[in-house]
């Protein structure tokens with residue numbers, strides 16, 4: 598009888614609710630080459646934290662933006678049939694459009710799924726201005742895309758710089774003190790050696 602695989606033997610990458618759906622969207626938003634006036638980014642920026650800087654009702658603006666984008670891209674669903682091991686099946690897929698990059702279209706569709714689940718506002722932009730990458734917020738008040746950015750931001754504050762300078766001053770003083778004591782110990786030893 599073969600032993601069943603223990604749970605710990607299987608490596609699991611921890612994911613959060615909505616994170617899988619958001620990954621395509623986040624990848625698109627961080628894509629180096631994106632068309633100007635990208636409606637996908639505009640839609641993300643109309644939600645939650647981003648919308649605070651806007652005038653008017655962000656919900657109304659979101660609805661208008663989605664309907665306008667859908668019309669201008671000529672979006673429609675088509676059934677695509679294919680074989681399965683037991684028979685055949687048909688899935689409804691978005692017809693490709695020349696008006697949008699395939700990744701952009703996919704990101705737009707994922708954004709709509711997230712919006713339906715009330716999760717689109719969790720797609721945020723990193724709070725460190727020099728970074729600005731988009732990420733999926735895993736826990737409330739997560740302001741940065743990574744631990745690295747959180748640390749870098751913390752180190753740029755005047756409070757941190759001041760406490761760091763004080764620490765370095767104490768450190769240097771400690772070194773000088775140890776050096777002084779070390780030198781005097783050597784001198785004492787030498788003097789002792791001469792006596793004998």
Ligand SMILES: [Zn+2]
Nearest residue numbers: 723728742746
């Ligand atoms: Zn960042």
